[in-house]
Amino acid sequence: MPFMPLARTRRYFDSIDSTNTYALNWQDAPHGALVWADSQTAGRGRLGRSWSSPPGVGLYFSLVLRDLEPDTKARLSLLVGLSVAEALEELSGLRMQIKWPNDVLARGHKIGGVLCEGTSDRIVAGVGLNLNQTQDDLPQRAIFPASSLLLLAGRRFDVAPTLEAVLGSLHVRLNQNDWPAERSAIQERLYGLNELAKVGAATGLVQGIGDDGALLLRTADGVIEARSGEVEFL
Numbered sequence: 001m002p003f004m005p006l007a008r009t010r011r012y013f014d015s016i017d018s019t020n021t022y023a024l025n026w027q028d029a030p031h032g033a034l035v036w037a038d039s040q041t042a043g044r045g046r047l048g049r050s051w052s053s054p055p056g057v058g059l060y061f062s063l064v065l066r067d068l069e070p071d072t073k074a075r076l077s078l079l080v081g082l083s084v085a086e087a088l089e090e091l092s093g094l095r096m097q098i099k100w101p102n103d104v105l106a107r108g109h110k111i112g113g114v115l116c117e118g119t120s121d122r123i124v125a126g127v128g129l130n131l132n133q134t135q136d137d138l139p140q141r142a143i144f145p146a147s148s149l150l151l152l153a154g155r156r157f158d159v160a161p162t163l164e165a166v167l168g169s170l171h172v173r174l175n176q177n178d179w180p181a182e183r184s185a186i187q188e189r190l191y192g193l194n195e196l197a198k199v200g201a202a203t204g205l206v207q208g209i210g211d212d213g214a215l216l217l218r219t220a221d222g223v224i225e226a227r228s229g230e231v232e233f234l
């Protein structure tokens, strides 16, 4: 199935509740349709958490993806995270890291998040990126504090070219179908590789990413595949 994110099917809003909610409700959205907004009043993270989305400083968008291969679906959050990381590295010169399963980090700070949701034939991939926030615009977080490209790179990033760069990178990675290359690009950027971590009841050394996007932990009982939950580094 060819990927067509640059089909000119785009809907832009100055303000919206959530681009993911809109995209999920957009029943006849074609594959690659894009919803983006300057601000969100009810931006969502995983597990009912919220995504701070003030106007004029961030990039908030959702891409509708239809009929993805099962393997691609399973790895989608990581593939989107990788695409975002590669685009931002190119634009900013900062090294990006991916914290399993859906955080984009720079210098230990959370600057972006990915939220994939949907049905078996239609997935919405949502991306929130902090571009020009100052500290006052960002939520407080004790670990992996929130930051922005402005704060870390010391200059402003325009929303439109950043969006195009991320979409270009997504286009390449989702068309590539080269999981060994993608996995190694993800693992090169994986936060906490070889460190001791806990996911749910499992504790072990982070070994890498499994074929279905699981986090591999080497425990006393062998390698365990974590498929959901939060990673806590010990």
Ligand code: BT5
Residues within 6 Å of the ligand: 017, 018, 019, 020, 021, 040, 042, 043, 044, 045, 046, 047, 049, 050, 051, 052, 053, 059, 060, 061, 062, 102, 103, 110, 111, 112, 113, 114, 115, 126, 127, 128, 129, 130, 138, 139, 140, 141, 145, 146, 147
């Ligand atoms: C995520 O969730 O990191 C996924 C965020 C996805 C947001 C995009 S924006 C476009 C699209 N439309 C939506 O409605 N959502 C998607 P999670 O791992 O659950 O992280 C949420 C946590 O990150 C919150 O509990 C806060 O601690 C923190 N947080 C909230 N806003 C943040 C921000 N702007 N920057 C950094 N951290 C933030």
